[in-house]
Amino acid sequence: MAVYTDISEEELDGLLDQYDLGQALSCKGIAEGVENSNYLLHTEAGYYILTLYEKRVSEEDLPFFLGLMEHLETGGFMSPRPIAAKDGASLKKVAGRPAAIIEFLDGRSIKRVTPQHCTLLGQALARLHTIGSDFKMTRANTLSLSSWRPLYEACLKSDDNTLNTQLFPEIESEITFLESHWPADLPSGVIHADLFPDNIFFLKDKVSGVIDYYFACNDYFAYDLAICVNAWCFENDGSFNITKARKLLNGYRDVRAFSKKELEFLPLLCRGAAVRFLLTRLYDWLNQVDGALVRPKDPLEYLKKLQFHQAVKNVAAYGLD
Numbered sequence: 618m619a620v621y622t623d624i625s626e627e628e629l630d631g632l633l634d635q636y637d638l639g640q641a642l643s644c645k646g647i648a649e650g651v652e653n654s655n656y657l658l659h660t661e662a663g664y665y666i667l668t669l670y671e672k673r674v675s676e677e678d679l680p681f682f683l684g685l686m687e688h689l690e691t692g693g694f695m696s697p698r699p700i701a702a703k704d705g706a707s708l709k710k711v712a713g714r715p716a717a718i719i720e721f722l723d724g725r726s727i728k729r730v731t732p733q734h735c736t737l738l739g740q741a742l743a744r745l746h747t748i749g750s751d752f753k754m755t756r757a758n759t760l761s762l763s764s765w766r767p768l769y770e771a772c773l774k775s776d777d778n779t780l781n782t783q784l785f786p787e788i789e790s791e792i793t794f795l796e797s798h799w800p801a802d803l804p805s806g807v808i809h810a811d812l813f814p815d816n817i818f819f820l821k822d823k824v825s826g827v828i829d830y831y832f833a834c835n836d837y838f839a840y841d842l843a844i845c846v847n848a849w850c851f852e853n854d855g856s857f858n859i860t861k862a863r864k865l866l867n868g869y870r871d872v873r874a875f876s877k878k879e880l881e882f883l884p885l886l887c888r889g890a891a892v893r894f895l896l897t898r899l900y901d902w903l904n905q906v907d908g909a910l911v912r913p914k915d916p917l918e919y920l921k922k923l924q925f926h927q928a929v930k931n932v933a934a935y936g937l938d
């Protein structure tokens with residue numbers, strides 16, 4: 618459960634005084650997520666999500682994230698809308714943290730991914746890329762290639778011995794490989810960059826919501842797909858499900874066509890996406906925050922995914938011709 622910052626009643630009342638949402642009826646910490654503190658806020662006007670932004674989210678990026686959510690929602694995408702306060706601003710402060718109140722979306726994230734979910738995911742991702750393409754603000758990907766070596770070096774400094782440190786040289790040689798083979802000039806635009814199953818809600822066999830834009834940035838569209846291949850197309854036992862990958866990629870190209878170069882580089886982008894989550898999970902494992910209600914995610918899951926992609930020769934391994 619991710620609640621890093623507690624809010625007193627006085628602080629909550631002070632926040633709600635700035636909105637037209639009436640009084641708070643309840644405000645409960647949410648038992649999911651690892652990045653920010655999230656509360657389910659019930660006011661006289663209805664249900665909302667109150668998010669307090671924590672460690673990895675820098676304050677200057679918040680106008681980009683909140684602006685993107687608003688842009689996507691206005692464009693017909695199922696993103697939650699940030700709620701504007703009486704002064705028109707959707708970014709506020711509470712308990713010393715930057716905070717926003719976000720529209721509550723119906724639906725539930727799924728625990729058992731089926732190939733049909735992957736088709737819907739692919740279509741939703743391509744719609745996000747298409748609708749996001751005329752969003753005017755930009756944000757560099759702070760967790761892309763150039764960040765991986767410093768993140769890896771920060772992990773090396775830890776004296777934690779709960780993980781097998783023999784895997785470290787393997788990670789380093791992969792970073793070196795990626796640094797010299799990363800593609801230039803693939804089609805790019807705004808990407809979600811963290812579209813895991815917990816960030817999509819489904820309702821009656823349709824996507825009803827896409828949440829958590831706090832890693833969104835400008836990068837290769839195909840890198841976003843690579844993140845999804847890793848997050849959606851492996852089974853709990855670590856095996857790769859080619860049917861799910863085929864459905865995901867075909868769902869995507871129902872809405873937006875791939876270039877030949879995007880397909881050619883997909884295996885490499887999948888390797889990069891595996892390294893990105895391997896490293897952030899490793900860093901979080903080695904730097905756990907005392908007292909935070911959060912369970913760190915398993916870094917080694919991403920080492921196994923990386924090893925799968927290292928053996929891939931071409932895009933046929935993902936179910937495409």
Ligand SMILES: Nc1ncnc2c1ncn2[C@@H]1O[C@H](COP(=O)(O)OP(=O)(O)OP(=O)(O)O)[C@@H](O)[C@H]1O
Pocket residue numbers: 619647649650651652653654655666697719720721722723811815816828829831
């Ligand atoms: N707009 C929303 N409508 C309904 N529920 C939401 C909404 N936003 C967040 N939630 C709930 O809060 C949980 C945590 O939100 P979110 O995934 O944004 O947190 P996070 O800490 O940034 O997580 P992550 O670890 O995925 O980066 C979600 O799993 C969902 O249950």
Ligand SMILES: N[C@@H](CCO)C(=O)O
Pocket residue numbers: 651652811813894897898914
């Ligand atoms: N989706 C991330 C956590 C949030 O960034 C992971 O599974 O490692």
